[in-house]
Amino acid sequence: MPVASRACQDCNGEILRGARRGSGNASGSSGDHRGRDPLGAHTAGGRKRVMKDEYDAVVVGAGIGGVICGAYLASGGLDTLVIEKADRVGGRMKLDKTSPGFTGFEHWVTFGQGWGGGAWYKAARELDADVSFYEIPEPCLYYRGTGKGFEIAPRCSSASSLLSYYESLFPTPLPEATRQEFIRALNYAGSIPYEELFCEPLANIPFYDWKDKLSTDPVVVGFFASIAANSTMCESDEAMKHLSAGGLLSIFRFWWMTEAHCVAFKPDYVEGLVRPFATAMERDGGELALGCEVVEVIVEDGESRGVRVRDEGGVVREVGAQKVIVNGSFLDIPKMFQEVPPEVQVSVDSFRSVAFHDFTVYAEMKHPITEEPHPVSVVDPETGSNLLMIWALSNAFSWYAPPGKQLIFASRVLPIDEEERKKVRKTLKVEMDEIIEEVFPGYGAAVEKKHYSSHYPLWHYQHTWYPKIPYRSKSVKNLFFVGDCVEPQYSVTVDAAASTGVFCGKAILRLEGREV
Ligand SMILES: Cc1cc2nc3c(=O)[nH]c(=O)nc-3n(C[C@H](O)[C@H](O)[C@H](O)COP(=O)(O)OP(=O)(O)OC[C@H]3O[C@@H](n4cnc5c(N)ncnc54)[C@H](O)[C@@H]3O)c2cc1C
Incomplete structure (x- = not known):
């Protein structure tokens, strides 16, 4: 089984586990060669090596959620393998087709929760992953056929500042009663703690069904409908039915109240964001197997035991693991189980209805x-x-x-x-x-x-009301999930998937008595 990874020449291809930072080593399953300089002792990377029969943790899928989770597990000293069926990391982040010299990209924005620190941002610091980013200019609105120029959304700091911007889009000022209601509703929406936006009940109720709790004023609701539509590039009513209350409020907070930054990566998301986490994981002793598909997560007696993997040559073999962490889309995950766990099936069915x-x-x-x-x-x-x-x-x-x-x-x-x-x-x-x-x-x-x-846009999960897949299986022991169809998640878009990797990685390290 070919595995792209750094191999240690001094120890006949064995990974230098001792080079990991912060390895608590409570279970004693790893930790040889402690203290060696990883750069001095390893080849420059990319050398093929053979997948072992057993790992502490196997992560299925090298999307942003899987790679960040794997990087935390490796940094905490767990013997970690990330298996990816594609020949590259990054999952759904892929470039659209353009001509040579042009760079197309699927993803024109991601968020960092709170100015200066989203999930990926904090993870990059904690794991010392080499991520740099470029801030995206504010969006502007153009009301078709009005003949008015583009109105650039300012960086709003208060309900009043956002109201001024919104009013500037109308030919006449809003009635005073509406202005007061607008400010009240915006202040309320801005006061809900972040954690509550991403959990029950706000995470799993359509905004459309919740909107009366925010306001019954049609102008105020119309403002949120417009945010819903223009943040998802969709029709306003449909967007309100599709987005969860928490999802829409988080978009409002992050983007329109400017509590977060929108960023791009150079040259693209895969190389600029995901790859550095994969590199950090390998530096800390984790392994990455590209071009290998997990055909089944092995579940016996209500416990996950490992995975069946088909390698590049089409050979299927078993790899044992104390913990299996599945990263993937709602379409990918059901294919990996002989019997889909019921809590996963509920989410998948709900997703398919849209x-x-x-x-x-x-x-x-x-x-x-x-x-x-x-x-x-x-x-x-x-x-x-x-x-x-x-x-x-x-x-x-x-x-x-x-x-x-x-x-x-x-x-x-x-x-x-x-x-x-x-x-x-x-x-x-x-x-x-x-x-x-x-x-x-x-x-x-x-x-x-x-x-x-x-x-078929597999990119609305983070804001939607589907009951998402719990990060820790309720029916199968030692089975975990990461990615944007998983909860809890503490952000939006790519950052939501990243936040599940951080959350799950740290939760497993705690379970294992490792240093986080
Ligand atoms: C068209 C489009 C546009 C988007 N635009 C934006 C945007 O502008 N901004 C933004 O922030 N986000 C955007 N997103 C969303 C963002 O791409 C996703 O939220 C994020 O990439 C999801 O990451 P993930 O960790 O959940 O997993 P995924 O990216 O789904 O990764 C899962 C990985 O698992 C692998 N896998 C699946 N099954 C197996 C198996 N059996 N064996 C081995 N490996 C397997 C897959 O190949 C994949 O690499 C967009 C998504 C799409 C599709």
């Missing part, structure tokens, strides 16, 4: 047609729904396009199933082009090449 699709275009421009660096949310003035999110990516981050050229990205989400998607995609392409032309005149003439894509 149909959404996103539509994206990456347009490579012969020359720049706009200097606008802000992402532009094009809003339907009548409904507050989002019609398109357009962003000249390379204006904010120059490495997205070759010198002298420009990359424009636009995306929209519709609450439709696969059949509907096939029907609307042609007309939608035309409509998207028309809107981009309205926002950035000269677009059509300057396009060199366009790449359209459409996904």
Whole structure:
């Protein structure tokens, strides 16, 4: 079984476990060669080595949640293996197709909870992972057909400051009673502790069903509907039904009240964010097996015992583990079990009941047609729904396009199933082009090449009301889950998945009596 990992030449390929930091070693299962310099004793990385028969912990999947969890386990001294079926880390973070010299990306934003420190940010500090990031300019709203310029959302510090911005979008001032109600509701929404946004009951009730608790004023609710729509690139009513109350309030807090930063990574999410955690894990003695698929999590007598893995050559073998941690999407996880744990099945069924699709275009421009660096949310003035999110990516981050050229990205989400998607995609392409032309005149003439894509968007989990999968199985001993379909999670988007890796990794270390 080939495993990409650092091997120690001085000890015939054995991993230098003693080089890990903070290894409490309570179970005594590891810790040889303590104190050696890992850089001096190991090859430069990437050397193939053979997967062992038994580990303290096996993590299935190298998404951000799995890799961060694995990095914590390795840093605490557990003999850890992360198995990934793809030939790279990063999971759902993947680049969209663009031409050479251009950098497409699926992910144009992630959050850090609280200014200066999200889950990934704190994890990078604690694990000393080499992550650096670039702040994304504030979004701006463009009300289609109004002839008004783009209104850039300020960094709001109070309900009054957000109200001023919101009012500036209307032709006439709001009635005084509405203004007072707006400030009251915003202050209430801003006062709920973060932890409560991501747990029961707020995490698992649609905002639509909860909104009366916030306000019954249609203008105030309309404001939140508009936030829901323009943060998910969707229609306002559907967005409110789909987002959990806690999810929408967290988006409101993070983005519109500016309690968090939105960032991008260089050159992209995989290399700039996930890879450094994988490197930290390997530095601390963990192993990463790429191109190997777990065909089954072995469960015997109500306890997980390890996994069955198919390697690159198609050979299936068993790898034992004291703890199995599963990272994956709602679609991946059920495939790994002969009998899906009931608490997992409930979440999967709920997820399957919702149909959404996103539509994206990456347009490579012969020359720049706009200097606008802000992402532009094009809003339907009548409904507050989002019609398109357009962003000249390379204006904010120059490495997205070759010198002298420009990359424009636009995306929209519709609450439709696969059949509907096939029907609307042609007309939608035309409509998207028309809107981009309205926002950035000269677009059509300057396009060199366009790449359209459409996904079943596996990216709404974090804000949604599905009962998520509990991080620790209620029915199978020593079985754990990480990723954005898992709870508890303490943030939004990629950071939500990261937060589950931190939470689960630390919880297991505590269970094992290890130093966290
Ligand atoms: C189109 C799209 C756009 C998005 N946009 C954004 C955005 O703008 N901002 C943002 O912050 N987030 C965005 N997201 C969400 C973000 O990508 C996810 O929240 C995050 O990547 C999920 O990470 P995860 O740890 O849950 O697991 P995943 O990324 O799902 O990783 C799970 C891993 O497990 C592996 N795996 C599955 N089954 C097996 C098996 N049997 N054996 C071995 N390995 C297995 C998979 O190959 C995968 O690598 C977007 C997602 C999508 C799809």
